[in-house]
Amino acid sequence: MSTQESAKAILEHVGGAGNISNLHHCSTRLRFALVDDSQADEAALKQIPGVIRVVIGSTQTQVIVGGKVAEMYTAVEKLRGGVAADTDAPAVRRPFSWKRLGGTVMDFVVSVFTPVIPAIAGAGIFKSLLVLASAVGWLDPATDNYKLLSTIPDAVFGFLPLLVAYTAAKKLDVNRPLALGLVGVLVFPAFSALVAQEGGVALFGAPVAVVNYNAQVFPAILAVLLLSVVEKFFTKITWGPIRTFFVPLMCLIIVAPATIFLLGPLGYWLGTLLTGAMTGLYDTLGWVAIMLMAGVLPLIISVGMHKAFIPPTIATVAATGKDPFYLVASLAHNLSEAGSSLAIALRTKSAGLRATAISGGVSALFGITEPALYGVTLQNRRALISVIAGSMTAGAYLGITQVAAFAVVSPGLASFSMFIDALDPWNFINAIIGLAIAVGVSFTVAVIIWRDDKSATVRAFGDTAAAAPAPIDGAVQLVSPLAGSVIPLSEVDDAVFSAGILGEGVAIRPTDGKVLAPIAGVVTALLDSKHAVGIRGDDGVEVLVHVGLDTVQLEGKPFTAHVAVDDRVVAGQLLIEADLAAITAAGYDTTTPVLVTNSADFSVAVLATGTVKAGDSLVSITQKEKELA
Structure with missing residues (x-):
């Protein structure tokens, strides 16, 4: 497609x-x-x-x-x-709920900061490459060449309030040039010079806070939030012919002073608070904080909550020039996803999983973990264990050696210059060692503990050769997928079923059209006609539920499917709804065979007779003993 x-x-x-x-x-x-x-x-x-x-x-x-x-x-x-x-x-x-409020705040944070990240990431890597060029003697920091090139990334951070103002205005549907103009006051050279002069500056006797707003993000956000309210209010009440100039005028009169005296200092304080919280957590727990963060990142990323760490991380880098916490933990996690996926690609016999694992592993090497996370890790407990093992081990080492990141970008091979420190060459070396630990530990653990027959992904790909079932310990029971009367297969008015050609089992004359899963497993077959569904159980038992005889001729009209191929189901879950009256009216028998299609490997014993309810025990299945040659 x-x-x-x-x-x-x-x-x-x-x-x-x-x-x-x-x-x-x-x-x-x-x-x-x-x-x-x-x-x-x-x-x-x-x-x-x-x-x-x-x-x-x-x-x-x-x-x-x-x-x-x-x-x-x-x-x-x-x-x-x-x-x-x-x-x-x-x-x-x-209706209001705290959960919905939290989701709305998170949506706003993601919408404002995600578009800004490429500019920040590019500037950070650019700056780290300049440091590298200086370290190897290609550029002298005292020369105009170096200073001029440095203005390129510095401008991105210096005018970061304007970038954030633009994305916030876009999210809130506010006049973007007006938002840029208002927030631009905070970074306007004449304003900065007035505030920084000896003795400061006051407006009508009210002193203006001495704050450097370059690289700050929260003052811009608060200013645009207020602008959104003021602009919408005056747009609503202002006479149309004068709206073009009157609304912006009132916004400037109200929002600019509020930003200078209140919102700007408040946003600066908020940024300082978040930066202090991040560094405080690191200062309190040290390397343990990084180890724990790296270990839980797979779960945090799986629900998108990692975006909540972007604002404080940006604020930390803007204030201190580096981040010793979140980005460092991300390095440990990203490379562990790569190591685990590549190990599974080596170990698995499933062609489908191998392709997914290679693709996800390579992406994770370059800092993009979602393909590995969703394609391999979260679907397989053993893969997740290996990722957590690598993440926590590497996180501990990176924390103990006090590695820091100097650019806000997802850590990977392409962005590894983010760990270059002009004052401490060991920062980069220890980051390389941490990378090797993450890949090595996760790869080794995955190689040791991986088993195809325990993989939900392999079962979903339907690779029966790769996912050879483990022997059943004791008997497995199928529950009745339908309410009705149980009859032997031999009484089914269809030679294919009655002769057991498709497998052993039993049949039901249904009184209700709701068809439930007789066993937990993965849906392996669901025809377009929706009259039959196949499930492969976790122990390798393959079950077919065929609703009615010759009902394929109805082309799916009396059937509604509630699952799809590759869906995982539990016993008793609704699979199909069948309109029994419509099937009967069309002249077809509603008798439903329930078959174990690989019954050559299993012994099948019918447990129920007479009337059954959906969910009652129906069939017992045990592994056949292998005959000695």
Whole structure:
């Protein structure tokens, strides 16, 4: 399926263009804010080629698509009519909850800071390369060449308040040039000179706080938040012919002084507080804090909460020039994802998992962990164990050796110059050692503990050769998928079933059309006609539930499927709903065989007779003993 086709399917299964109130993306995810969350079809989204995982939260539906997110975003935007469509969807009043409030705050943080990261990351790496050039003697820091080149990354951090003002204004749908002009006062050279002069400066007797706003982010956010309220208020009450100049004038009169006297110093204090919290945690727990953070990062990233660490990390780097905590823990985690995935690619016999693991491992080497995380780690407990082992071991070493990062970018091979310290060459060397520990420990643990037959991913790929089942300890029971009357297979009016050609089992004459899963496992087959479903159990038992005889001729009309191929199900979960009256009216027998299709490997004993309810014990299955040659 092409990107265009996948984008069309994604748009359809989030409820269409009219259900999207806002759409943006980060490095691997499409982030939808939907008018009606219930219209998002999570199961259908997961089946779309190119979609790695779907996370539906209180205010966002996240569709993880990996490295091609920019292309997918562009395709979806083109199909839905572009970003202007953000404002077309009707507003929906939702009941207040603290969870929803937290989700709204997180959505705002992500929307404001994610677009700024590329500029900060590029500037940070640029600066680290200048340090490297100086260290090896290519550039002398005292020369004009070095000083001039240094102004390029320094300008990004110096005017960071303007970058944040732009993204915040875009998120809040505020006049962007006006937002830039208002926040620009804080970094305007004449204003900075007045504030910094001896004795400071006052406006009508009120002293202005002496604050350097370069590289600050929170003063800009608070200013734009107030601007949003003021602009909307005056736009609503102002006479149309004078609105063009009167609304901006009132915004300047109200918001600029409020920013200079209150919001600017408050934002600076908030940034200082967050920076202190990050450094305080590190100062209190030391290397243990980094070790623990690295260990829990797989779980934090899986729900998108890692974005909450962006503001304090940016504030820390802006204030101190480095980050000894979050980015260092990320180095340990990112490279552990790579080591684990590459080890599993080496060990697995599943072609599908091998391809996924190689792709995810290479992406993680370069700092993008979502393909490995969602494609391998979170689906397999043994993979997760190896990642946590590598992350915590490397995190402990990096913390003990006090490694720090000097650029806000996801750590990986391409961005490794972020650990260059002009004053301490060992910072870079210890970062390399930490990288080697992360890859080495996670790789070794994964090689030792990995087993294909314990992998949910291998079962989902349907690779039976790779996922050879472990012997059953004792008997496995199938529960009745339907309510009705049990009859022997020999009484089924179909020679294929009655002769046991498709496997041993039993049949049910149903009284209710709800078909439940007879065993826990993975859905391996679901025909377009939706009249039959196959499940491979965790112990290798393969079960087929065939609703009615010759009902394939009905082309799916009386059936509604509630699962899809590769879905994991539990015993008793609803699989299909069948309209028994419609099947009977069409002249077909509703008798439903329940078969163990690989019964050559198992002994099958029918437990139930007479009338059964859905969920009652139906069949007992035990492993056959291998005959000696």
